Each structure stands twice: as structure tokens, then as C-alpha cells.
Amino acid sequence: MALDPSALAQAADWLRAARRVVVFTGAGVSAESGIPTFRDAEGLWQRFPPERFATWRGLVRTALVAPGQLAEFLYEVLHPIAVAAPNAGHAAIARLEQFVDVTVVTQNIDALHQEEGSTTVLELHGSLFEVATRRGRVLRRLDRAALTAMADRLRRASRRRFALLRTLWTVRKLAGVGLRGIYRPNLVLFGDALCEPAWTHAHTACKQCDCCIQVGCSQAVLPAALLPWEAQSAGAKLIAVDPAASVADVWLQGTAAEVMPALVQAAFGATGNAQH
Ligand code: NAD
Numbered sequence: 001m002a003l004d005p006s007a008l009a010q011a012a013d014w015l016r017a018a019r020r021v022v023v024f025t026g027a028g029v030s031a032e033s034g035i036p037t038f039r040d041a042e043g044l045w046q047r048f049p050p051e052r053f054a055t056w057r058g059l060v061r062t063a064l065v066a067p068g069q070l071a072e073f074l075y076e077v078l079h080p081i082a083v084a085a086p087n088a089g090h091a092a093i094a095r096l097e098q099f100v101d102v103t104v105v106t107q108n109i110d111a112l113h114q115e116e117g118s119t120t121v122l123e124l125h126g127s128l129f130e131v132a133t134r135r136g137r138v139l140r141r142l143d144r145a146a147l148t149a150m151a152d153r154l155r156r157a158s159r160r161r162f163a164l165l166r167t168l169w170t171v172r173k174l175a176g177v178g179l180r181g182i183y184r185p186n187l188v189l190f191g192d193a194l195c196e197p198a199w200t201h202a203h204t205a206c207k208q209c210d211c212c213i214q215v216g217c218s219q220a221v222l223p224a225a226l227l228p229w230e231a232q233s234a235g236a237k238l239i240a241v242d243p244a245a246s247v248a249d250v251w252l253q254g255t256a257a258e259v260m261p262a263l264v265q266a267a268f269g270a271t272g273n274a275q276h
Pocket of ligand 1 (some may be wrong): 013025026028029030031032035036037038039043107108109110197215216217218219220221241243244252254255256257
């Protein structure tokens with residue numbers, strides 16, 4: 001369906017008038033980079049039930065009773081993120097910084113906003129590229145090449161004998177037991193508290209912004225999904241960019257890679273002349 005021109009014009013007016021903008025992103029902003037969302041009809045949770053794959057306890061239990069499935073799940077999560085590149089939606093969000101003060105608040109763990117050049121990115125659910133202690137102290141960062149190599153070996157591990165041992169050996173740079181105890185990817189799973197100080201900074205940014213653009217979020221992942229409404233209750237205009245119907249002051253129906261470049265262009269033109 002074509003983007004509604006009057007909705008686009010209204011959103012562009014609010015964006016042009018804003019001094020501080022929060023761009024709040026979910027899995028949908030990276031869908032056109034080849035990273036599937038979890039919750040859609042074909043999403044990961046349909047094949048890998050959250051109770052077995054979305055908590056640390058569930059993952060340990062799955063490792064013991066069905067190690068091949070664990071390797072398969074890890075491959076499905078790791079591989080698309082490892083090989084992804086930013087899309088036109090990430091690029092338009094990074095370009096917004098030429099015109100206005102922007103804080104990106106993301107639920108994603110794929111580091112694509114930073115890769116595209118966004119400078120203030122608050123990762124509420126952590127990052128797949130960081131290895132941390134159980135208390136969240138970051139020990140080291142991995143790069144896409146290391147994750148890609150790991151994912152390739154995981155695919156083979158899921159189909160072979162001794163799948164648990166092969167899986168543990170394959171992911172040893174990302175998760176395991178070391179001198180400082182258990183280390184693992186710095187991720188928020190179901191039931192975990194959101195990352196600090198990102199969560200606190202995100203509240204402050206939402207309370208202070210004039211315009212919040214929510215891109216590719218189902219508004220179902222709590223408590224993160226409350227932030228755009230917090231911004232709205234503090235007086236900001238809320239713009240939603242999503243193919244699926246979203247509650248907002250204005251909903252721009254379409255994908256991130258289609259709508260975000262159109263919105264930035266409608267607000268500021270193509271040339272990049274800053275207005276603030
Ligand atoms: P979600 O509940 O936020 O839903 C995804 C939303 O994206 C839906 O509203 C869908 O309509 C929309 N969408 C789909 N394709 C789109 C597109 N091309 N452009 C714009 N919007 C689009 O997210 P989820 O999939 O249930 O994921 C839950 C959590 O899992 C996320 O909050 C995140 O922490 C994590 N996750 C991260 C990634 C990533 O890092 N790329 C990917 C999947 C899931």
C-alpha cells in the first residue's frame with residue numbers, strides 16, 4: 001500500500017519542528033537487512049518456543065535434553081545477525097543527526113545503527129557482540145567475522161554426534177566458564193532486567209524529546225515498548241513506522257527502508273542542509 005501523503009506531511013512537519021528526537025527501534029528496522037523478526041507468523045518463536053529458548057534456565061535445560069536443537073537455535077539467531085549489513089532505514093536514521101539532536105533507543109542486539117554511523121545508541125536488550133559476566137560486566141567484544149565463523153560451525157554441530165560438546169566448543173568465545181566464572185553474550189532474555197545505564201538514559205531522552213519515531217516495534221515487548229508512550233505523555237509527538245497497524249499520533253504504513261528515507265527527505269530535503 002502506498003504511503004499516505006498527508007500522514008507523511010504531518011509527520012515531516014513535527015520532525016522539522018523538533019529540537020530533540022528519539023528514534024525507538026525494534027526488530028522490524030533490521031528485517032530488510034535479512035534479520036527475521038521473532039514474533040511474526042514465520043518468526044523464530046513459532047519454531048523455538050520461548051519457554052525453552054528465551055530464558056537462561058530454559059537454554060541450559062534444552063542443552064542437556066536436546067543439544068542438536070540448541071545448536072540449531074543458536075545458528076538461527078547468530079547467522080543472520082553475523083552477516084547483516086545496515087539497510088536504507090538505518091541510513092536515514094543516521095542521516096537525521098545532520099538536522100536534529102537524535103538519541104536512538106533500540107531493542108535490537110545487532111549493532112547495525114552504530115555500524116551505519118548513529119552516534120548515540122542505547123541498547124536496551126544488550127548486544128550479541130559483547131561477552132559479559134552474569135552481572136553484566138563486559139569482558140570483550142567480538143566482530144562479525146568471528147560470529148560468522150561460529151555460526152557456520154554451529155550448523156554442522158547440530159547434525160552430528162556429541163552435539164552438546166561440539167556446540168560448547170564452538171561457542172567458547174561467546175559463552176562458557178572462565179577464571180571470572182560464567183561468561184555469556186550480553187543479552188536480556190525473558191524475565192531479565194533491562195540493560196543499565198541504557199534504560200535510565202532512555203527514560204530521560206524520552207521525557208525530554210519533542211518527537212519520538214517508533215520504527216518496526218510490535219508494541220508488545222514490555223517494558224521497553226512503554227517508552228514511546230512515556231515520550232508521548234510528556235508532550236512529544238509519536239510517529240510509528242511499521243507495515244502493521246500501530247497506535248501513535250500518526251502511523252506511516254510501510255517498511256523501515258521505504259518510509260524512513262521518505263520521512264527524512266520530506267522533513268529536510270535531499271541536500272543535507274542543517275536547519276538547527
Ligand atoms: P517486535 O515485537 O518489536 O515486532 C517486530 C515489528 O516489526 C512488528 O510490528 C512488525 O510488523 C514490524 N516489521 C516487520 N517487518 C518490518 C519492516 N521491514 N520495517 C518495519 N517494521 C517491520 O519484535 P520481535 O520480533 O518480537 O522481537 C522481540 C525482541 O527480540 C526484540 O525487541 C529484540 O530484543 C529481539 N530481536 C532482535 C533482533 C535484531 O537485533 N535485529 C531481531 C529479532 C528479535
